[in-house]
Amino acid sequence: MKKAPLYSRSRRPAEATPPAPPPVDAAPAAPAARARRRRVPAEAWWAAGGAAVAVAVLLAAGPLGHGARVLTQDDIDAAVRASLEKEPLPSAAAKAYEAIAPSVVRVVALGDGHAEGHDPADDAERAMQRSLGTGVVVIDNGTILTNLHVVWGANKLRVTFADGTESPARLVGVQTENDLAVLRADRIPDDLVAATMRSTADLRPGDHVIAVGHPFGIGPSVSYGIVSGLNREFRSETGKRTLTNLIQFDAAANPGNSGGPLVTMDGQVVGIVTAILNPSEERTFVGIGFAVPIENAAAAAGMPPF
Structure with missing residues (x-):
């Protein structure tokens, strides 16, 4: 039986008023009680x-x-x-990458490759790569989250899992307002690991994060940075779509990172990388990236809220 999606609630301890000291004649706490009071990091x-x-x-x-x-x-x-x-x-970033790496996939969107003047028999072998991006496994039945712009308009989709397993994939859900797509792989590894998702409720500017993906097809690659801001807005180059409520971060991201996970230092996913801001004509990273909060992304896959 397939496992349910994995969620993790806030890890940031709530501030609480210190407990009152015990009476002078109080008996010492039992060993088990003392153990419960002391949480060792x-x-x-x-x-x-x-x-x-x-x-x-x-x-x-x-x-x-x-x-x-x-x-x-x-x-x-x-x-x-x-x-x-x-x-x-190992560094905190290295441990976070080790936790998420088994769940990261390479996503390739293919066209039909038909070109006028070519033998139709050859066209089948001339499938043209149209787009390359990243995805993250969120349910171990092969359900993958990625960006809609990575797969939109493709005739064929292929994914490559962390262990090298390749599989055709199908588009099974979209959330256009957040540039999200849900894929289902036809063939999956026996030991496929789904990522653990973490609520963004306690995410703060300055928190450390990593972005994992396949920038320019090189990967999986990991970059390290911080959350730069919350509730940001991004307007596409064409001006036809505006994304809202985004996480801004400064971990390096480039074309090919789209659809990959934004991950906290505990190895849990808080967002799906979706856009970079560059005021020039170059589509390269200048220090401002955006991710869709995982709550929105999970909803795209029909998952319950945190």
Whole structure:
């Protein structure tokens, strides 16, 4: 049975009033209760692991017998630094990419390739690539979100999954007001992984994000930046369509990134990259990109709200 779409609610802790101190004669909290009160962040586990390794290294150097020098915090800090220099921890962006990479697909829209004066038998072999973009798997039955402008008007669609599996795909849904399209692949990998989507309710300017896609057909590629603004508006070059309520970001995006995911540092999708702003005639990135919030994108695929 296929899995339901994956959602994640806000991860930003709500500010709360500190609890009142317990009475002086109160009994100590049970170990389980204490454990529930203390939420240890992931970074603390990395640090604790490094410290444990460092202490083990120091102890292995020799027993602390009578008269031996007692380990100090400086000794432990120095050992932790030495351990991290030998085997650095992955960056937050690298971990976010590792989480989303299995769900990113390459999308190619094809024309019929018919050209006057050619043998019709050859035309079938001359399928012309019309557009190239990116998509993200949102349900593990092969349901993929991408941009409508990537696939609009194509006669054939093909997707390539992260493991190299290629498949024809069908257009099964559109949301023109947000430039979104929903595809369904005919053939999928056995271990296909759907992305986890995260509400944008607590997204703030300055939050770190990555954009993943196939810029100019090179990919999958990852770029790193921040959310530059919220509730932005973008008008297409032709002036025929205006997109609203967009996420503005400064992670590099270029033609081919369209339809790819905008991802937070926890590896969860908050938007679908849809446009870049360049006041010149060049269609290249100058520092302003836009993404459709994932709430709108999920609605295009008929998914329930967060």
